[in-house]
Amino acid sequence: MISNSSKYAVKAVLYLAVNSSEDHKILAKDISTPTNIPKAYLSKVLQELSRHNIVSSVRGPGGGFYLSKENIKTPLMKIIQVMDGDNRLTSCMLSLQECDAEHPCPMHDLVGNTKVNFVKNLEENTVGDLVKDIKAGKSFLPL
Amino acid sequence: MISNSSKYAVKAVLYLAVNSSEDHKILAKDISTPTNIPKAYLSKVLQELSRHNIVSSVRGPGGGFYLSKENIKTPLMKIIQVMDGDNRLTSCMLSLQECDAEHPCPMHDLVGNTKVNFVKNLEENTVGDLVKDIKAGKSFLPL
């Protein structure tokens, strides 16, 4: 549904959102361990996220990763777009040029609305919104 | 969302459902051309589908692929399970052991119901059901 890289990205960003702040930065290896993401691979993911201003990073002693106030407003969709490209979730299930209710493929109605809703949710909900749920005990961060 | 192999499988099965019958079998290459699926790869997909009784095949002169009355009753979900395994669509987006509303991951609510609905639709709708829509002009087979 989403790539491993996207999963890693979301898990890492949420971990940072819950545990880090500008004056409590976290090292890649200290995200790797609790989230069960391979260190070296996670570093690449964080690099990419940093390049797209989804996470913030500082090098050197006392450095690490954290989420700025701006970062926390990132819509979930952006993370997935950066990792998986624009159309993994929006493209037609059977590879028609466009996924379009006017000219639907045979699978369109099986997934159509649900897919659109999902994408809408990803666009409307930010990292901060998910953190609210976690802090309210409504959802749980996986190991 | 689903693999290329699954897309190919669904497209090929639908093509057979619309165009073939027990006394009008179709060669792999004659599915390949109209569906734009590479011949050799499609053959592998059809082989796998045949092994799981999703399509029927006969070798030798006058042979080819077709869908039996039984084949047409195949739920869409079975095709995707055979090609992509059991849990590509049902597993947790963030790789929790189970995707469970009782212990949801932070993304669960963004996708939860919609994913469940999609899987339900795939389980409830058969190849024959989709063909009905195609024949009624409600949906269109991609090239």
Next chain:
DNA sequence: AGATTAAAAGACATTTTTATCCTTTATATG
């Protein structure tokens, strides 16, 4: 039986995704 047809099966090649390792650059601190 022999020849031809077409799927089944096996071997192999390419590409993409996932993963690891090593070097370089930026930052902080003594």
Next chain:
DNA sequence: CATATAAAGGATAAAAATGTCTTTTAATCT
């Protein structure tokens, strides 16, 4: 300034997905 720290970047490796090619088996027809 020298040194340590930690991310950034580059190179490489392993695994999985995708794609191709060749040989084998089963069916049909002369």
